[in-house]
Amino acid sequence: MSLSPDDLDAIWLTLRLATTVTLLLLILATPIAWWLAKTDSWLKVPIGALVALPLVLPPTVLGFYLLVLMGPNGSIGEFTKALGLGTLPFTFSGLVIASMIYSLPFVVQPIQNAIQSIGDRPIEVAATLGAGPVDRFFSVVLPLAKPGFVTATILGFAHTVGEFGIVLMIGGSIPKETRVVSIQIYDHVEALQYGNAHFLAAIMLGFSFIVLLGLYGFQRKRSGEGLHYGR
Amino acid sequence: MKLYSILFASILGIFVSFTTLAESAHLAVAANFRQCMLALVTELEKESNHRYVLSFGSSGKFYGQILHGAPFDMFFSADVAKPIAVSEAGLGVSKSRFTYAIGRLALLSSAKKSALALEQTLITGAFNKVSIANPKFAPYGIASLEVLDHLKRLEESKSKWVLGENIAQAYQFVDSGNADLGFVALSQVMLEQKYAGSFWLIPDSWHLPIQQQAIILNKAKNNPAALALINFIHSNKGKNILTSYGYLIAENNSV
Missing domain, CATH: 3.40.190.10 (Periplasmic binding protein-like II)
Known part of the structure; x- marks a missing residue:
């Protein structure tokens, strides 16, 4: 039993999706995490809850709303059509957007925790030493919050790789576009190709275990720094 | 008592x-x-x-x-x-x-379209996306491909396929407007008032029963x-x- 070209396409697509989503999420999540860590606004609680929603919502809820909203009669769909982009379901871009929503809390929360645990003191000290806001962020916050960023990257990537329900609802199983590994496994099982399914499933199992092993190993080493995500 | x-x-x-x-x-x-x-x-x-x-x-x-x-x-x-x-x-x-x-196969359109117009749309390929039950395992999906093959449109339509995990999802992709055409079971649309005038019953000689x-x-x-x-x-x-x-x-x- 070996991987078919379709299986390899699915693996490559999954890695491409997870990488794109993780990079975009790091850019999007950092300001959100910063704001959540620093603000005293009454909006902190509702925004925090909104960010955490994908943790508890069934993927079918997100998939359903996205299918309707991103479809040609939905508000997002009409907007993307007006921009000349067409509609997003059944496209790689659609999956990227869906995965960003789905994996958002897994990236925001570790960064937020890390920034909170730094506290205001080091940043104030840097300010009195004459560092500007940008300099303070890159030479003080980023190095000190590095464990949070590492955790966020690993979790964001792994969680996107593990996505299934939303992709099933808005993907349409298109090779090299939306047929990610989890869908490919499902298709194999539906087609009763249990051999192929076993092979891909074993790869996913191994991958997930190694990722978590690496993450927990990393957190253990850094245990003095106040980051215990998932333990 | x-x-x-x-x-x-x-x-x-x-x-x-x-x-x-x-x-x-x-x-x-x-x-x-x-x-x-x-x-x-x-x-x-x-x-x-x-x-x-x-x-x-x-x-x-x-x-x-x-x-x-x-x-x-x-x-x-x-x-x-x-x-x-x-x-x-x-x-x-x-x-x-x-x-x-x-079972009988029908072609459903997300917009109102006469049977004749639908047949032409399928033959000329003037559509963006056609939803099909995944032919890897769904019998209606296999029949759908036989129809496309009968029309000699199998290869060139491939890039427009969106696959549903069963015939119900193929149907739902059209109903939600996300695909403009879809191969569905006649039974799904026949008695639905809202689909009157937007599907075409595909001749059953175009696919295996x-x-x-x-x-x-x-x-x-x-x-x-x-x-x-x-x-x-x-x-x-x-x-x-x-x-x-x-x-x-x-x-x-x-x-």
């Missing part, structure tokens, strides 16, 4: 009739047959005390679940191969296997509810319901 005894007798009577005549059966039903099975069961439940629990989904998934011990009493597949496989695996009553319906077979699973070998359902499907009333949903009746019912 007399009143009490009448009451007692009638309660006892109800109790006895439920225990002896009323049975329940859990049916695993292929997604395309959903509406029709609901109509059949609703009618049958009026006529008898039998009760039916229905699960709808893709035949492939049900087959896999049955192989792994799913507690169904009957399996209504969308093809012939899976009931045969269930029977060969020793999980079904082989004599009970029969063709309950022959979609023979749909059912089988009783071992645990329901003597289940009166399962037997009653089979009898009902073979009755004139049952056949009328089947044809009203666009299914053809197999001439030779048992195989």
Whole structure:
């Protein structure tokens, strides 16, 4: 039993999706995490809850709303059509957007925790030493919050790789576009190709275990720094 | 005193009739047959005390679940191969296997379109996305590809396919407007008022017949509810319901 070209396409697509989503999420999540860590606004609680929603919502809820909203009669769909982009379901871009929503809390929360645990003191000290806001962020916050960023990257990537329900609802199983590994496994099982399914499933199992092993190993080493995500 | 005894007798009577005549059966039903099975069961439940629990989904998934011990009493597949496989695996009553319906394929449009216009749209390829039940395992998906092949449009339409995990999802992709065309089961759209004038019944000579077979699973070998359902499907009333949903009746019912 070996991987078919379709299986390899699915693996490559999954890695491409997870990488794109993780990079975009790091850019999007950092300001959100910063704001959540620093603000005293009454909006902190509702925004925090909104960010955490994908943790508890069934993927079918997100998939359903996205299918309707991103479809040609939905508000997002009409907007993307007006921009000349067409509609997003059944496209790689659609999956990227869906995965960003789905994996958002897994990236925001570790960064937020890390920034909170730094506290205001080091940043104030840097300010009195004459560092500007940008300099303070890159030479003080980023190095000190590095464990949070590492955790966020690993979790964001792994969680996107593990996505299934939303992709099933808005993907349409298109090779090299939306047929990610989890869908490919499902298709194999539906087609009763249990051999192929076993092979891909074993790869996913191994991958997930190694990722978590690496993450927990990393957190253990850094245990003095106040980051215990998932333990 | 007399009143009490009448009451007692009638309660006892109800109790006895439920225990002896009323049975329940859990049916695993292929997604395309959903509406029709609901109509059949609703009618049958009026006529008898039998009760039916229905699960709808893709035949492939049900087959896999049955192989792994799913507690169904009957399996209504969308093809012939899976009931045969269930029977060969020793999980079904082989004599009970029969063709309950022959499915018809329709092309559904997300916008109102005459049958003729729809045929032209498919032939000329003037559409963005066509939803198809995944032909890797869905019988209606296989028939859909046969139609595209018949029109010599198989290869060039490939980039426009979006695959549903079963015929219900293929249908839902069109209904939500996300695909402008879709191959669906006639039974899904035939009686829906809102689809009047937006589907085309594809000639059945363009694809192999979609023979749909059912089988009783071992645990329901003597289940009166399962037997009653089979009898009902073979009755004139049952056949009328089947044809009203666009299914053809197999001439030779048992195989």
